[in-house]
Amino acid sequence: MRRVYLDNNATTPVLPDVLEAMRPYFEEHFGNASSIHHHGQETRAAVERARESVANLFGCRPAEVVFTSGGTEADNLAIAGLVQDGDHVISSTIEHHAVLNSCKRLQERGIEVTYVPVDGRCLVDPEDVGRALRPNTKLVTIMMANNETGVLQPVNEIGKVCAEADVYFHTDAVQAASKVPVRVKEIGCDLLSISGHKFHAPQGVGALFVRKGTTLEPLFHGGSHERSRRAGTENVPGIVGLGKAAELAIQGFESGNDREIAKLRDRLESAILEKVEAAGVNGAGAARVPNTSNIYFDYIEGEALIISLDLKGLAVSTGAACSSGAIEPSHVLTAMGLRPDRARASIRFSLGKQNTGNDVDFAIQLVPASVARLRELSPLYNKGEAQIV
Amino acid sequence: MPNHATIAVAMSGGVDSSTVAAMLRAEGSNVIGLTMQLWNQRRLAGRDGMPEAVTGRCCSLDDVYDARRVAETIGIPYYVVNHEDRFERDVVRPFVQEYLSGRTPIPCSLCNNHLKFDQLLTVARQIGADAVATGHYARVEFDEGRNRWVLKRPIDRVKDQTYFLFGLTQEQLSRTLFPLGAMTKPEVRELARKYGLALAEKPDSQEICFVPGGDYKKFIDAYLAEQGDSLPDTAGELVSTDGRAIGEHTGIHNFTVGQRKGLGVATGSPLYVLQIKGDKRQVVVGEQENLYSRTLVTKRSNLISVSELPDPMRVSVKIRHRHEPATATIEMIGADEIVVNFDQPQRAVTPGQAAVFYDGDIVVGGGWIS
Numbered sequence: 032m033r034r035v036y037l038d039n040n041a042t043t044p045v046l047p048d049v050l051e052a053m054r055p056y057f058e059e060h061f062g063n064a065s066s067i068h069h070h071g072q073e074t075r076a077a078v079e080r081a082r083e084s085v086a087n088l089f090g091c092r093p094a095e096v097v098f099t100s101g102g103t104e105a106d107n108l109a110i111a112g113l114v115q116d117g118d119h120v121i122s123s124t125i126e127h128h129a130v131l132n133s134c135k136r137l138q139e140r141g142i143e144v145t146y147v148p149v150d151g152r153c154l155v156d157p158e159d160v161g162r163a164l165r166p167n168t169k170l171v172t173i174m175m176a177n178n179e180t181g182v183l184q185p186v187n188e189i190g191k192v193c194a195e196a197d198v199y200f201h202t203d204a205v206q207a208a209s210k211v212p213v214r215v216k217e218i219g220c221d222l223l224s225i226s227g228h229k230f231h232a233p234q235g236v237g238a239l240f241v242r243k244g245t246t247l248e249p250l251f252h253g254g255s256h257e258r259s260r261r262a263g264t265e266n267v268p269g270i271v272g273l274g275k276a277a278e279l280a281i282q283g284f285e286s287g288n289d290r291e292i293a294k295l296r297d298r299l300e301s302a303i304l305e306k307v308e309a310a311g312v313n314g315a316g317a318a319r320v321p322n323t324s325n326i327y328f329d330y331i332e333g334e335a336l337i338i339s340l341d342l343k344g345l346a347v348s349t350g351a352a353c354s355s356g357a358i359e360p361s362h363v364l365t366a367m368g369l370r371p372d373r374a375r376a377s378i379r380f381s382l383g384k385q386n387t388g389n390d391v392d393f394a395i396q397l398v399p400a401s402v403a404r405l406r407e408l409s410p411l412y413n414k415g416e417a418q419i420v
Numbered sequence: 421m422p423n424h425a426t427i428a429v430a431m432s433g434g435v436d437s438s439t440v441a442a443m444l445r446a447e448g449s450n451v452i453g454l455t456m457q458l459w460n461q462r463r464l465a466g467r468d469g470m471p472e473a474v475t476g477r478c479c480s481l482d483d484v485y486d487a488r489r490v491a492e493t494i495g496i497p498y499y500v501v502n503h504e505d506r507f508e509r510d511v512v513r514p515f516v517q518e519y520l521s522g523r524t525p526i527p528c529s530l531c532n533n534h535l536k537f538d539q540l541l542t543v544a545r546q547i548g549a550d551a552v553a554t555g556h557y558a559r560v561e562f563d564e565g566r567n568r569w570v571l572k573r574p575i576d577r578v579k580d581q582t583y584f585l586f587g588l589t590q591e592q593l594s595r596t597l598f599p600l601g602a603m604t605k606p607e608v609r610e611l612a613r614k615y616g617l618a619l620a621e622k623p624d625s626q627e628i629c630f631v632p633g634g635d636y637k638k639f640i641d642a643y644l645a646e647q648g649d650s651l652p653d654t655a656g657e658l659v660s661t662d663g664r665a666i667g668e669h670t671g672i673h674n675f676t677v678g679q680r681k682g683l684g685v686a687t688g689s690p691l692y693v694l695q696i697k698g699d700k701r702q703v704v705v706g707e708q709e710n711l712y713s714r715t716l717v718t719k720r721s722n723l724i725s726v727s728e729l730p731d732p733m734r735v736s737v738k739i740r741h742r743h744e745p746a747t748a749t750i751e752m753i754g755a756d757e758i759v760v761n762f763d764q765p766q767r768a769v770t771p772g773q774a775a776v777f778y779d780g781d782i783v784v785g786g787g788w789i790s
Contacts, residue, residue: 336547338499342452342547355484357457357502405546 034344037392039229039383040178040206040323041348043200045272046231046384052275053233065256074267081274088277089223089240092274097260098270102226103129104203104250105239108261109201109222110134110172112247118169120144123155123184124366125177128351129224130203131362134172147173152316153182153211153367170199175218176207177281179379180314181323183211187416190201190219199245205237205407209280210289210320221245225366227269231384232276234271237331292382293321297355299380299391301323306399313364313377325350327369327377330412331405334358336378339401347380372411426450427445427597428544429553430536431490431498433483435622436555438490439608440599442615444553452549453491453498455484458531459509459630459695464642486619493616503539510534512630516640519673520652522696523772525627526584526741541595551580551595556581558600559781560593563725569593570725571783583741586776586786587722600757631724640673656701658685661694661710672696675703678711678768696771712765718787721756725782729758735777735784737762739769745778758787 036044045053056077062070064078079093086093099105106129114120114137122134127263134144147159155173171193175186187203193200201222204213209230215223223240227233241247241260253262283289304310309329328336333349337358340347351359364374380394406412429441431453445451447596449732461480482502482764491498511530516527536554544552557579559572569590573580588596600608605624612620627634644651651671657668667685669675674682694709695704716739723729736745737760748762760775769789776786 332543332546334501335543338501338543338547341499342497353457353460353502355455355457355481355500356488357500359502360505404548408542408546 032344033393034346035386035393036346037382037386037390037394038346038348040181040350040379040381042228042234043383044385045229045233046279048279049231049233049272049275050201050317053268053272056271060267064267065254074265075149077271078265078267078271081270081277084274084277084281085225085238088208088213088281090216091234091240092243094258095215095240095243097241097257098273099237099239099261099264100235100266101223101237102127102203102229103237105224105226105237106130106172106201106203107133108239108247108250109224109241110137110170111250113170113199113222114142114200115169116140116142117167118142119162119165119167121160121168121171121173122387123147123148123149123173125149125155125179126172126174126204127178127205129205130172130174149366153177153180153314153363154317155184155189157185157188157192160189161196164196164198166197166198170201172201172203173218174204174206175213175223176210176320176323177314177363178206179361180317180367181206181319181381182314182317182337183207183350184303184318186218186220194219197308206323209276209283210292210322212284215240215242227276230276230280232272233269236266236273238273248358279384289321292386294386295386295388295391296322296324296380296382298388299382299394300326302391302395303398307402308397312401313367313369322382324380325364325377326380327373328402328405329373329376330409331376331402333376333378335405336401339405340397343397343401345397347378347394349378421715426452426549427551427553428452428454428547428549429496430451430540430555430556431455431487433486433490433619434555434625435612435617435619436557436600436608438487438555438617439612439615439617440555441490441496442494442617443599443611443748444597445496446615451494451496452544452547453496453502454540455498456507456535457484457500458535459512461630461632464639464646474758476707486622490617490619493618501540503535505628505686506539507531507535512643516643518641518772519636519696520654522654522672522675522698524676524770524773525772527630528584529587532584537588537592537596541592545595551597553597553599555600555602556585556598557605557698558582558585558598559570559595560598561625562594566725568725568727570602572781573778573783574598574601574603579605582778582783583738583774583786586724586774586783588724589722592723593724627656637674654698654701654776656703658705659702661704661706665666666705668702672698672703674699683724692768711767713769714762714765716760716769716775717753717790718758718760719756719790721758721785721787723785725779725784728752733777733779733784735779738776738778739789740764740773748777750777750784756787757790758785 060073062074064075082093082096085096110133145163176183200220202220203224208225216340221242227236251262313325349358351360362376417419428622431437511527515525515527541552555620557574563570573582631639654671656663660666675693691705694706694710732749732751737748738745748760751759753759771789773789774786775789777784
């Protein structure tokens with residue numbers, strides 16, 4: 032069966048160039064980057080080259096990059112590492128669980144957290160952030176791009192609000208990195224998380240930008256790796272892969288190749304909306320990362336559509352799955368004010384650099400037919416009603 | 421039995437449904453495995469005396485893991501579908517309400533009626549499956565003479581689950597397969613071993629899937645606390661059959677008809693709960709002989725082997741899962757009300773349980789004891 036993968040916000044395949052860059056670091060250059068000898072020096076150099084590449088992606092100093100096991104660890108380190116008892120934290124209702132549950136953990140410790148809402152376009156209002164500030168506010172943590180809708184938050188404006196109030200600003204840029212430029216000075220953030228496997232590096236590696244002078248309490252206790260900010264022997268092949276993926280992302284921005292994905296996404300979106308009535312894009316009114324399209328198909332269950340499509344070879348998803356693998360009601364779409372039935376009728380298409388026009392054609396053929404079939408079986412659907420929506 | 425091209429198997433992660441999936445796959449059917457995520461076991465964990473950690477229960481991650489491994493072993497696509505909202509609305513809340521009203525509910529029948537043979541059939545159809553197969557021990561056949569789908573007791577009488585299936589409609593039965601109906605449990609385990617299923621020796625589950633440890637009182641407390649409700653005060657009097665108060669009790673949900681222990685009164689002869697009067701918060705107690713009754717009325721009744729009941733009919737009736745069917749005459753007395761007159765008085769007829777009517781192996785129908 033032909034299989035097409037349009038769930039790149041969940042994870043991406045490692046690109047051939049990335050795999051090639053990593054390959055020597057499994058067997059040939061296997062040293063521990065902390066070792067004094069030749070083998071250690073080789074891998075230390077590789078780690079530091081990767082750090083420079085990631086620093087180039089961020090527009091920061093290499094010393095401001097801390098490698099982690101992924102986006103979740105980066106988010107946890109930023110939040111738990113900075114906030115202390117008595118502090119106040121501001122976040123949003125549409126954050127990834129890595130941030131939401133870190134904040135929840137703070138609340139269990141007695142720390143107050145304010146969650147600013149989003150509007151129907153999935154946008155945080157920077158003025159809401161300003162209004163939520165308190166004298167003891169220590170940290171604002173608001174994501175750069177939402178994982179479910181792809182909507183880009185006004186992080187530059189939020190950064191200004193934070194700078195004026197002199198509070199730390201962390202942004203989870205896991206879904207933004209390599210899709211749009213992620214420049215820490217423009218954003219004005221003090222902390223920024225990325226995850227390798229969301230942009231064609233392997234799973235199990237990520238990075239946190241930590242502005243010089245920002246002191247974090249480490250999560251792990253052990254050796255003095257990563258300037259004592261993250262104990263544990265470096266994941267050298269993963270870090271090398273992350274560095275290569277960062278280089279490829281920069282090349283993409285410089286050559287304009289990054290706009291190819293936007294063209295594919297726009298074609299997919301307009302073709303589906305043309306062929307399917309009572310459907311629309313969630314977050315359509317806002318700027319979005321170029322690879323993501325979250326579409327509602329009224330009168331169907333998204334769960335049934337995802338399974339039907341998978342049985343025919345197309346992999347898509349909603350944003351959230353619980354630990355059993357079942358689909359969870361989306362807190363993001365709910366926060367945007369979608370009706371529960373429309374939130375359940377929404378699915379996410381997300382493209383990667385490996386996707387081609389043929390992949391998009393496959394989806395354009397399959398999706399309208401599957402939606403039509405589900406609607407035939409839907410007691411709620413009848414044409415007259417559908418056209419009113 | 422119609423030759424179904426694509427069959428969705430409701431996989432619980434247990435031996436029975438796993439073996440069904442393997443059997444159908446071996447027969448060459450196009451099989452899709454589905455597990456219903458119905459209840460988050462961690463939701464009430466650690467709250468008000470509920471166990472901290474829950475393992476090995478329905479909808480637990482262990483069961484999903486087991487089902488997923490079976491699907492992978494036999495090479496079928498497998499999905500977990502989320503029906504937590506529907507389960508809470510149609511099973512958990514009625515379960516709590518029934519207890520608080522002084523009845524003793526059977527959540528498994530509610531789950532069969534509202535989830536497994538309704539919601540899951542819908543999902544199966546949506547994803548292109550013609551029928552749903554489950555690991556229930558029961559048989560379903562089309563009877564040409566009656567021109568109806570009939571539900572029959574399985575070969576393995578010990579495992580008979582027809583008591584929980586009395587609510588199935590003709591439409592539901594027409595798209596349901598019970599491949600284990602002609603097998604015994606030991607044969608099923610043997611087959612599971614033959615198919616190389618790692619869980620062939622997994623013990624059977626018995627208790628109510630969302631009530632870990634089987635302590636429904638703690639569950640009700642914890643659930644109401646989570647909902648921001650406190651347990652309504654249903655404390656009241658223990659009364660004798662002539663209405664005389666002989667003691668007090670802490671709440672009607674702590675009692676079930678036929679119960680002897682925990683009444684908190686000492687008299688010469690053993691006392692039993694005879695009746696729970698929810699409106700008056702009274703628990704009527706009396707001697708064992710008063711527990712027996714000759715008649716009951718079912719509501720929300722469903723007929724399977726016949727389309728209607730114009731005349732009284734001789735049947736055997738089960739009034740709880742582990743009840744030896746007793747001979748009786750049934751008669752329609754309202755739109756969905758049936759009166760059951762037993763030949764011999766039956767012990768502890770319990771409102772909230774089901775009465776299921778049998779004609780030999782055939783399930784005539786059933787209803788909820790009022």
